[in-house]
Amino acid sequence: MKSAKGTLALGATALMVCAFAQQSQDYVASIVGKPYLLIQRIGQLDNLARDARFTKDRTDIYAIVTVNGVKTETRPASSDDAWPNWEIPLDDHTRLSHVHVRIMDADRGLDKNADQGDINPLGGEKDLDFTYDRETGLLSGDLYGRTNQILERIGAGDNDACRIRLGVMKVRL
Numbered sequence: 001m002k003s004a005k006g007t008l009a010l011g012a013t014a015l016m017v018c019a020f021a022q023q024s025q026d027y028v029a030s031i032v033g034k035p036y037l038l039i040q041r042i043g044q045l046d047n048l049a050r051d052a053r054f055t056k057d058r059t060d061i062y063a064i065v066t067v068n069g070v071k072t073e074t075r076p077a078s079s080d081d082a083w084p085n086w087e088i089p090l091d092d093h094t095r096l097s098h099v100h101v102r103i104m105d106a107d108r109g110l111d112k113n114a115d116q117g118d119i120n121p122l123g124g125e126k127d128l129d130f131t132y133d134r135e136t137g138l139l140s141g142d143l144y145g146r147t148n149q150i151l152e153r154i155g156a157g158d159n160d161a162c163r164i165r166l167g168v169m170k171v172r173l
Contacts, residue, residue: 027085033173035090035134037099039063039074040150041165043081044105044117046157060106061117061162067091067099076106081163090132090168097132103162117162118155126160128153132168139168 027040044059060076065088077084090097103117118126120142130141137147145151147170155161 027083029087029169029171031087031089031169032171034092035097035132035147035168035170037065037067037088037090037101037166038150038169039065039084039086039088039101039164039166041081041083041152041163042077042103043079043163045154045161045163046159062104062106063088064102064104065099067097068094090134092134095134097134099128099130099132101128101164101166102126103164115160118157118160119153119162119164121153121156123156126155126157128164137170 029036029038042061042063044061059080060078061082062076063074063086065072065074067088068091070091072088074084074086074088090099101119103119105115105117116126119128120126122142125142128142130139130143132139132147139145139147139151143151143153143166145167147168150165150167152163152165154163
């Protein structure tokens, strides 16, 4: 009996790996030759729609991204664990792009207020702030890495933790 349970667990793990591979392979970039922020995956770990006491409410997660003072709001992804592949262009006329990422739930519950998700692993912080250096291709701040590298962050929130997979991408011509 133990070996059957072990086989079942191994099979479930293989399905999760296959699902991840399938999700990531379906994406095709629409921005070519210029740097952009790719928000590949977003999901709630805690219930952001907790005020929907009398209705079944899925999370309608969206991102507010500010790049060098220019704000972009994505369309909502109506899923508790979505692969939206949102693309936000970065400033390709300056060396540095200062990026601020905030995750919100477009609340349709009784209070109609949007709830903020926590994507920063540091306690007391919810948003991600980082700088992209176009000349070196390096990211610094709450995200550290390099161009064309997908990074994952999980918020340290008390009851609003979310997961985000993102990176600064540049597809060559």
